[in-house]
Amino acid sequence: MKKMILASAAAMLVASPALAANSATDQFQINAQIPETCTMQNVNDVNLGALNISTTAGNGALLLSSDATQNTNQFWVSCNKQNQMTLSGPATLQGSRAFQAGVDDAGFTDKLNYRVEALNYFTSGAQPSFSSAQGAQNQTSRGPVHRQVRLAAKVLSSENTLRPLAGNYTGTVTVTVQTAL
Template sequence: MKKLVFATMSAALFSTAAYAGDTDSQSFTISANILPECSVEAPQDVNFGNLAINEDPGESALEGTFGRRTQTQNIWVSCNYGADMAIAAESMTTDEANDGPDADDFTNVIPVRMGLEASDGTSFRKMFFDSLTKEGDSKTNTDAFHDRAKLSVVVNQEDLKGKRPLAGAYSSTATVNLGAI
């Protein structure tokens, strides 16, 4: 019987808390930040190899005959905010100086054109750059984007304007910029 009385008293003691007065609650804020970020997958170097020239004697000897050559590759471009984009390149040049007595017939510069296009056609607008005219696009995107974009690099014999390219190794540097430009 003592056990029953003790058990009843214990239950009453612990259950009185359930009948306590008013309760209280407080709200609080949970927050975090994500910093603005853009990333560009490093494009592979582009090598057009030996560009063809006319090897036959005559009025058009040594002029470029390579036509329009294009190399494309896909690169990831991503920004978690509406970021600026730009592409740019210098014309390819060689260390060979174009300073001979017949310099007007030759060039040590091969212009480059570039394009960057969204794979789905909608993540961002197509951009281009032409190193001959130094004209190109710089875009501001209103929204975040993540795309495996197509990057095209072009050399076009017409950009030589009838001049004969000097022999030599030609090179240039090109850039793809995302973010504050």
């Protein structure tokens, strides 16, 4: 009889369901991507106004007699990755009246050399710039940025040694901020 009770007890253990655990643990990952991007607010135009020329008769008459500088508005530059600012523009500011060889005396010009420089794209050091004499300068990239930047536009008398013809002078400068490769 003892054998029968042991056999019955063994059969009950085999036939009974497994005991359920009172908790379980598993893991999963959450993934997301942030695209690299740069944004920039519109930069306003710069008007240098009437440039000063020498009105005294003689050898230096009608030459630029002083420098002119004007800044843009503060505009937001925001990039979430390593980035670079580049300034580009025409070789010179073009006058509204073209120089006419054979009509106008030599020594006059319908072009003005100019410079544009970022004032605070970098925290310190050389800033991105463009000059009609040298083209784009400082192609250094920087880390992520979110700040208000100004640009300074300049016409320097030392870089304009010919007599400018009367009229309006214009040129379009392009500011590009892009993530660096």
